[in-house]
Amino acid sequence: MPSGRASRLARLGSMTAGIAGSMAVGALTGLGRGTRPEMRRLLMTPGNMHRLADELSRMRGAAMKLGQLVSMDAGELLPPELAAIMARLRDQAHFMPPKQLKQVLTRNWGPQWLRSFRSFDVHPVAAASIGQVHRASLRDGREVAVKVQYPGIARSIDSDVANVGALIRMSGLLPAGFDLAPYMEQARKQLHEETDYLREGAHLRRFAGLLKDSGSFALPAFHEDWSTREILTMTYLRGDPVERAADAPQAERNRLVTALIDLTLREVFEFGVMQSDPNFANYRVDPATGRIILLDFGATRHLDPAIVDGYCGLMRAGLAGDAAALRRSATALRLIDGGGAFDDRILAMTGAVFEAIRDRADFDFTDTALSRRLNAEGVALAEAGYVPPPLPMDVLYLQRKFGGMFLLGSRLGAVLPVAALIRRHLG
Secondary structure (H helix, E strand, O other), X not given: OOOOHHHHHXXXXXXXXHHHHHHHHXXXXXXXXXXXXXXXXXXXXXXXXXXXXXXXXXHOHHHHHHHHHHXXXXXXXXXXXXXXXXXXXXXXXXXXXXXXHHHHHHHHHOOOHHHHEEEEOOOOOEEOOOEEEEEEEEOOOOEEEEEXXXXXXXXXXXXXXXXXXXXXXXXXXXXXXXXXXXXXXXXXXXXXXXXXXXXXXXXXXXXXXXXXXXXXXXXXOEOHHHOOOOEEEEEOOOOEEHHHHHHOOHHHHHHHHHHHHHHHHHHHHHHOEEEOOOOHHHEEEOOOOOOEEEOOOOOEEEOOHHHHHHHHHHHHHHHHOOHHHHHHHHHHOOOOOOOOOOHHHHHHHHHHHHHHHHOOOOEEOOOOHHHHHHHHHHHHHHHOOOOOOOOXXXXXHHHHHHHHHHHHHHHHOOEEOHHHHHHHHHO
């Protein structure tokens, strides 16, 4: 796994050059046949998709994280072609080799660290973009999960973000006039925060306190004595992937999705702080107690009170069917320009979501009519030249979290009184 900035820059540069070269050859071939080259078709070749996803997964860090963010649910920002290229990153698993792992542990814990452990499994039980997780047992009896950061990740963030941004721009898939820079800058800042495992541990501890009386959730304890900026040590909790509940009875599936939607609404309207990454891997289910195990608090962020107030107004207006208030709230959140050519169409899409929620006692997440309608309108907007307005980052993160909950509800086939759940938190 490359750890130096120079080696990572070289790998990204080589990858970008390889993709550009492949596109150029494809374009020349097309011209030779008398056909006009199409950027999207040239980029979306199996070879390019494999090259991009494989290289980013090998490099991990910001390069892979950005790929995962794009592939998760960024359809509102980037076209589906680019998201499809990076979708493979969610399932890639290039682990840090044992020798490199030992170097990181020794640098953080000192040369005698192993004497304090009964066991330490060098084969990770999980791997993500910034670190990998190992199961271990301390001699004092604690069973722990140890998240170890990949070497050089923090130092490489700025260059990785810049190079991935260049790759996205080179693709030619961004809408004309779309300014990617502010989003890449926010991604850079978030990634720097996520590499500070002591910060993540503090958020883990805070959420454990907020949810200490909850019968629905379990969180690992943060073990500060064995944690550093590069290593996060916490209680090991055994759980099954939340997606496995797709085969559970309807009542159980409804219970899980209800709990997670309720938690999301509490994060926004009660806590004012949110774990903003809705990756399904962050939710597991304890088979013994049924509690949902919450993992990975690196992407936790405090919410701007003005944005929270804006969403409160938006949801009240949407659930009441008040078109004028919905327009005012959407303008305040900058979801629409307030006089732009596409405002009415964006408001119609937003209204359709609230209509589907409020007109049914129970919303069926398996009903694809709404998503098909929104997808079709999204394609039509893109073809008409719509360029998303620059959005506050809290709005983007909230939209991503809400979208993640919708995807999970769809995956588990939940049928829930969504309108009643939302009203409960609006006061």
